Amino acid sequence: MTWLHRALLRLWPRGRRDRYGADISRVFAEQRASASVAGRVSLWAKEIAAILVVAIRERWPRRRGSGRSAATRLDRWGGNMRKWIVDFRHARLALSRRPGAAASIVVVLTLGIGLSTAMFALADPYLLRPLPYAAPAELVAIEVGAGGLTRDASLPSIEDWRARHDVFTGIAVANSGGSIERLRLSDGIVTLISQSVSANFFEVLGVPGPLADQWGATAERSLAFLPASRGRVPDDALEGGTLIDAVGGGPVRSAGTLRQSFVLPFVPPLEVLALTPAVSERIITVRAWNDDGTVQRFAASPLVARLASGVTPAAAREALAQALPSGRRLDVSVTPLHDRMTDRLESLALGALAAGVLVLLVCAGNVAHLWLANSIRRANEMATRRALGASRLDVLRLSCLEVGLLVGLGTGLAFALAAAALIVQGQVLPSEYRALGAPAFTGRVAAFGLCAAVLVSVLGILPVLFRTVGASHGAPRFGATGRRLGWSMRASFVAVQTTLATILAIGATFLAHSYANLEGQRIGFDRGVIAVTAVYPTGTAAPAAEVYDQSAERLSRLPGVTGVAIFFGNVVIGELAEVVGRLTPPWLAEMDLDGRRVEVTTRTVSPGFFGVTGLAVVEGRALQPDDLAGRGVVVNQRLASLLGAEGPLVGRVLRVNDQQVTIVGVVEDAIERRFTDHPMPTLYDAFGTRRAGAVTYLMRVNDESSAYAVPVRRALGEVEPDVSVIEVNTLGAKLSNTVQDRTFATLVLILFGVAGAGVTVTGLVGIVAFTVDWRTREIAIRLALGARTGHVRWLVISEVVLASLAGTVTGLVAGRWLSTGLESLVYGVEAGNWITSTASAVVMLAVAALAAVVTARRAVRLQPTEALRVE
Amino acid sequence: MKYRQTADRHAAPLSPQVFQILVSLVREPRHGYALIQEIRERTDDEIHLTASTLYDALARLVDKDWIEEIDGPDDAAPAGGARRYYQLTTAGRKAAQLEADRLERLLKTVRGTPLATRKRS
Numbered sequence: 003m004t005w006l007h008r009a010l011l012r013l014w015p016r017g018r019r020d021r022y023g024a025d026i027s028r029v030f031a032e033q034r035a036s037a038s039v040a041g042r043v044s045l046w047a048k049e050i051a052a053i054l055v056v057a058i059r060e061r062w063p064r065r066r067g068s069g070r071s072a073a074t075r076l077d078r079w080g081g082n083m084r085k086w087i088v089d090f091r092h093a094r095l096a097l098s099r100r101p102g103a104a105a106s107i108v109v110v111l112t113l114g115i116g117l118s119t120a121m122f123a124l125a126d127p128y129l130l131r132p133l134p135y136a137a138p139a140e141l142v143a144i145e146v147g148a149g150g151l152t153r154d155a156s157l158p159s160i161e162d163w164r165a166r167h168d169v170f171t172g173i174a175v176a177n178s179g180g181s182i183e184r185l186r187l188s189d190g191i192v193t194l195i196s197q198s199v200s201a202n203f204f205e206v207l208g209v210p211g212p213l214a215d216q217w218g219a220t221a222e223r224s225l226a227f228l229p230a231s232r233g234r235v236p237d238d239a240l241e242g243g244t245l246i247d248a249v250g251g252g253p254v255r256s257a258g259t260l261r262q263s264f265v266l267p268f269v270p271p272l273e274v275l276a277l278t279p280a281v282s283e284r285i286i287t288v289r290a291w292n293d294d295g296t297v298q299r300f301a302a303s304p305l306v307a308r309l310a311s312g313v314t315p316a317a318a319r320e321a322l323a324q325a326l327p328s329g330r331r332l333d334v335s336v337t338p339l340h341d342r343m344t345d346r347l348e349s350l351a352l353g354a355l356a357a358g359v360l361v362l363l364v365c366a367g368n369v370a371h372l373w374l375a376n377s378i379r380r381a382n383e384m385a386t387r388r389a390l391g392a393s394r395l396d397v398l399r400l401s402c403l404e405v406g407l408l409v410g411l412g413t414g415l416a417f418a419l420a421a422a423a424l425i426v427q428g429q430v431l432p433s434e435y436r437a438l439g440a441p442a443f444t445g446r447v448a449a450f451g452l453c454a455a456v457l458v459s460v461l462g463i464l465p466v467l468f469r470t471v472g473a474s475h476g477a478p479r480f481g482a483t484g485r486r487l488g489w490s491m492r493a494s495f496v497a498v499q500t501t502l503a504t505i506l507a508i509g510a511t512f513l514a515h516s517y518a519n520l521e522g523q524r525i526g527f528d529r530g531v532i533a534v535t536a537v538y539p540t541g542t543a544a545p546a547a548e549v550y551d552q553s554a555e556r557l558s559r560l561p562g563v564t565g566v567a568i569f570f571g572n573v574v575i576g577e578l579a580e581v582v583g584r585l586t587p588p589w590l591a592e593m594d595l596d597g598r599r600v601e602v603t604t605r606t607v608s609p610g611f612f613g614v615t616g617l618a619v620v621e622g623r624a625l626q627p628d629d630l631a632g633r634g635v636v637v638n639q640r641l642a643s644l645l646g647a648e649g650p651l652v653g654r655v656l657r658v659n660d661q662q663v664t665i666v667g668v669v670e671d672a673i674e675r676r677f678t679d680h681p682m683p684t685l686y687d688a689f690g691t692r693r694a695g696a697v698t699y700l701m702r703v704n705d706e707s708s709a710y711a712v713p714v715r716r717a718l719g720e721v722e723p724d725v726s727v728i729e730v731n732t733l734g735a736k737l738s739n740t741v742q743d744r745t746f747a748t749l750v751l752i753l754f755g756v757a758g759a760g761v762t763v764t765g766l767v768g769i770v771a772f773t774v775d776w777r778t779r780e781i782a783i784r785l786a787l788g789a790r791t792g793h794v795r796w797l798v799i800s801e802v803v804l805a806s807l808a809g810t811v812t813g814l815v816a817g818r819w820l821s822t823g824l825e826s827l828v829y830g831v832e833a834g835n836w837i838t839s840t841a842s843a844v845v846m847l848a849v850a851a852l853a854a855v856v857t858a859r860r861a862v863r864l865q866p867t868e869a870l871r872v873e
Numbered sequence: 874m875k876y877r878q879t880a881d882r883h884a885a886p887l888s889p890q891v892f893q894i895l896v897s898l899v900r901e902p903r904h905g906y907a908l909i910q911e912i913r914e915r916t917d918d919e920i921h922l923t924a925s926t927l928y929d930a931l932a933r934l935v936d937k938d939w940i941e942e943i944d945g946p947d948d949a950a951p952a953g954g955a956r957r958y959y960q961l962t963t964a965g966r967k968a969a970q971l972e973a974d975r976l977e978r979l980l981k982t983v984r985g986t987p988l989a990t991r992k993r994s
Contacts, residue, residue, distance in 0.1 A: 048923045
């Protein structure tokens with residue numbers, strides 16, 4: 003520690019140090035040697051303090067008589083503080099004199115900083131937040147394709163890959179697809195989807211896994227629940243070690259619930275709630291071969307691997323791409339896990355971030371605009387201050403204090419707004435967007451908000467600073483306001499602001515229109531019909547065919563239900579398609595159409611299906627009970643158009659799957675998957691197989707907002723105890739869920755549009771108020787000379803309206819031009835829609851005129867003497 | 874109460890550390906560490922100087938000509954080289970004497986008051 007003592011002594015002046023340094027070090031060492039441990043600590047503290055005191059005293063000696071005695075310095079400090087306090091009062095007074103102007107700047111800051119911070123929080127998990135795994139940079143995702151694979155090739159084996167210790171330190175497998183678990187628990191049968199993963203899954207990720215003695219180590223199959231299970235699975239099942247009876251699959255043992263921070267390293271097509279150890283691990287499974295020996299259908303398991311030290315993803319790919327008998331190499335890709343997990347949403351995150359930055363720039367521009375207008379308006383006041391002896395620094399300090407006050411207030415409100423926006427986001431954010439954790443108000447987000455506040459303050463005040471510094475040179479110039487603030491200056495302020503506001507309002511309206519189209523699109527079915535998706539045991543345990551009719555009859559007796567139909571399959575498929583699809587009979591059938599074989603979708607429904615769902619019959623009739631025996635079918639318009647218009651369609655005999663059927667009616671097309679999908683040629687029959695694993699009961703109800711889930715589950719359970727009800731939801735909601743990603747992207751864009759438009763509209767109101775304020779003196783003189791108030795009011799309003807009109811027309815043209823760029827990004831809106839853009843422009847014009855009317859009314863009400871004193 | 878102003882009493886009171894250093898050097902010259910030890914023992918551990926405080930005070934006393942540096946005895950030189958010894962000058966002795974007188978007069982002013990009978994715990 004002697005070095006530390008010597009280093010501290012270097013703070014002393016060289017002469018003193020050279021003369022006594024060695025002696026001091028020696029004596030200090032002797033003191034330490036004779037002191038106890040506690041005494042040494044005390045000695046060090048005293049010695050450091052003494053060295054510092056001497057260093058300060060010797061290096062910065064007090065000059066006697068130089069006016070820097072303690073009292074004088076205190077006086078000077080007090081004087082400076084008094085100056086700041088007086089300036090603070092002046093700033094507060096100046097702002098309170100024009101509360102409207104100050105409020106408009108605060109609102110602009112709140113909207114701009116608050117919403118851009120909320121957008122950053124949305125993008126943060128995908129762009130900056132590290133993956134919640136140990137050393138995430140070493141993790142890669144491996145995907146295998148079937149290109150080049152032939153029947154004679156040996157499929158890659160996971161054991162061989164794991165043996166490559168030079169490349170990987172571990173490889174984990176998550177088998178493709180999920181399985182439906184039907185667990186008999188205290189609350190009845192709970193249905194959830196599980197995913198099988200390799201036993202080393204948690205070890206490879208480097209995260210705490212489920213209970214080690216329960217995970218794969220028990221006689222029964224283990225089930226580890228994901229954090230999302232809380233509240234959806236009874237607590238007794240979530241306890242580790244609990245034995246659970248699984249319907250149709252023997253008992254399973256709960257391995258407990260994974261930590262709240264755990265996230266799956268891949269995004270499953272369905273919401274997985276539990277993990278189970280894989281019985282077999284396969285990289286790729288070929289489901290069907292073509293006649294030429296190539297792969298027709300296959301399933302590849304998602305793999306997660308940890309690279310050995312120094313191995314790059316490219317090198318790992320090279321090591322895995324084995325040569326195939328076809329002469330090609332195995333189609334394998336190795337991607338950093340972070341890229342793989344974020345690639346689908348990274349563009350949306352970047353879009354949200356870009357939108358946030360744009361909102362921030364719009365906000366900064368508006369603040370600068372408002373503040374510049376304010377400073378020009380107060381040019382005479384500042385000139386007077388300079389003439390009375392204020393320095394340039396004093397004037398700058400006053401301006402900075404005013405901006406600081408507003409920015410401080412605006413930032414505080416902005417943080418509150420951002421926190422509120424995050425709460426709303428938490429409610430509307432689809433689960434897919436929470437794969438890496440929900441957006442939260444973290445330290446990083448707060449830091450972004452603070453940086454945004456600083457950026458907006460600096461950008462906002464820069465023009466004013468330049469102006470103040472420039473204006474402070476030389477003698478104060480009185481009357482500069484009058485010369486500079488001619489008609490053209492005022493008009494240009496209003497016109498520029500109106501142009502900006504119109505462009506952003508057109509964008510926001512355009513996006514809102516798209517959102518409304520997305521939500522309100524005609525889907526064929528009535529949106530209010532409630533669909534109950536139920537899964538029954540299949541195979542030998544399958545219920546009798548009559549169970550479905552009995553269940554429908556039982557549901558029809560529920561209060562508020564006016565009709566029930568059965569669909570053997572999952573209507574409006576949505577996200578459960580993949581799993582439920584395996585339990586339903588094949589939907590695709592081949593139809594012989596004038597020698598061509600056409601693929602059509604077949605739907606087996608109960609005869610009342612069309613009446614209950616509201617699917618309109620456009621020709622012929624709906625299905626009737628006797629169509630079961632008569633093999634009558636109903637086709638949709640898409641299939642009808644394929645069949646051609648030769649002769650009447652009703653009564654025409656078709657050959658489907660080598661069986662003859664007769665068309666009895668044509669119904670309109672219905673959207674069954676996603677909004678963006680085209681309707682498939684569809685054939686509805688009443689005679690298809692009824693022994694389906696998945697059935698959808700469709701209920702027409704009086705009040706769709708009532709809670710039907712509990713009575714429906716009870717009613718179906720009374721008929722068949724082993725039934726599990728997967729979903730009870732309206733058709734409209736189910737279809738909306740299928741386009742959640744698109745809806746959400748549109749919502750983000752709308753948020754940007756609304757934020758931008760809100761900022762600029764507030765700025766517009768502020769600018770109009772400023773320009774009218776500028777003329778207060780002129781108005782007073784006019785009124786004092788006998789002008790009529792109506793005439794003066796018209797003079798002021800007409801100037802604002804004319805300038806706004808010019809800005810609106812410019813904004814309309816620019817906004818429509820920019821909207822063409824949005825056309826490809828949003829749903830169902832054309833940029834050529836004049837009504838939307840013109841309405842936005844008219845609203846902006848009205849806002850400007852209204853602001854002018856209100857401010858002008860206030861200005862003409864002032865007494866001339868008061869108005870002349872305003873400056 | 875107003876002090877009687879004499880020529881000798883113009884000097885400002887000495888700090889306790891400086892006074893103790895002067896007192897310590899009254900009997901014999903001492904080196905730095907010996908000064909610290911002697912002051913510590915004599916003041917019953919009340920004044921415990923650190924090395925930097927001591928040499929800062931010594932430097933100022935040397936500048937005032939109240940003490941002077943002298944070479945130590947040859948047999949006292951440790952391995953690190955010869956120590957620097959300090960001894961009082963006539964001015965230093967006078968300054969110490971004046972400070973002792975001032976303290977004594979100060980003490981007289983409190984004798985006969987309850988403060989003088991109070992014992993240290």
